[in-house]
Amino acid sequence: MHLAYDGVQALEAVKRESFNVIVSDIMMPNLDGYSLAKKLRAEGYNTPILFLTARSATEDVVKGFETGGNDFLKKPFAIDELIVRVKALAGRLQAQESAETVYIIGRYEFIPASKILRIDNCETILPARESEVLLRLCRDAGKTVNTSALLKELWGDDNYFNLRSLNVYITRLRNHFKTDHTVEIESVRGIGYKLKY
Amino acid sequence: MHLAYDGVQALEAVKRESFNVIVSDIMMPNLDGYSLAKKLRAEGYNTPILFLTARSATEDVVKGFETGGNDFLKKPFAIDELIVRVKALAGRLQAQESAETVYIIGRYEFIPASKILRIDNCETILPARESEVLLRLCRDAGKTVNTSALLKELWGDDNYFNLRSLNVYITRLRNHFKTDHTVEIESVRGIGYKLKY
């Protein structure tokens, strides 16, 4: 939980910590809500963003979604409605990842709970960290996962050494996916990694 | 695309076909929106639901989310806002360019998603920036793409150094297109570049 006074501070905070949801005003000094959203999306942050605004013009709403926002609430609003919308956005993240969740990745099957990666009845049990990294990539499959966010989530800190560890795990994961060339972990220089299939 | 006249018909339709998004009124004969959402969720359908309602009470909104809805729009609403919210739910916003988009440029094939530039079964995987620049040119193929606009889109700033970088990427792209002389990146002095083929 963090309160930022303008877009610049918000941007810094997001890069420093890791959040489940961002609630942002459109009109802010220094960096407005649209630009904040745009910058975050450009840097691979997929954190859901809910915009608050006093103006009710449709173009504002449209622009809000186009710049990468996920929801929009016009002022004045009832606090209950805000709460429920934030919950909806946050819930999207954890979207019922039950014990039996299975990710289908190309010809592979990945079961995070048991760390099993299977292809053609050939099972590999991934080491814990490899599994965690893969899970994180699966959750945002097709989207770029920000390196720093990933490090903060899994290692707790995004220093240089942890980054290098991550590089190693990415290599190892790539090796696992060699038998199906439609599966690919793409690196987005300076931003993060993207699981594609 | 399917239009159902009440909740019961909607339920049947969803079970029969497969949808990306459901837009539903709250008040419907036979089976209201809340119950529809509840039933669908109970049966394991995760299709995003957007509720429309005439009543603006906060409790309605809250109930809408609690029964499994994903978004809520009060009547009267602007059609643009509905469209943009549906798009947001369908998750298609960022992907106006689907993952499979292929540009045919003379004898070349360019697949932005995988950054592949192919000619006569000879594949090159373009570096990220080269790919982005080419994509930008492709979108406005035959038209002049303004240099400053392009720089602001891809680099975020159109200063002198970024301009010089762009010049380098244009050269590199031209080199890739050397085998088919019908393809050309023309420079429009003082304005921008034009991809012609």
Add this chain to the structure above:
DNA sequence: AGGTCGAGTTAACATTAGTTAACATTTATT
């Protein structure tokens, strides 16, 4: 306790992307 096995990290080296710099060429203007 000693051994060994595997996971995670660190280290060392290789490769690549992106930028900058330096110099060449073209174009517009006078």
Add this chain to the structure above:
DNA sequence: AATAAATGTTAACTAATGTTAACTCGACCT
């Protein structure tokens, strides 16, 4: 034609990332 500005081209440089192997440590086994 002379000049200045824009653009073309090539190579060098820097930072990020890829890859492989070595190292450390704890769990487990005897």
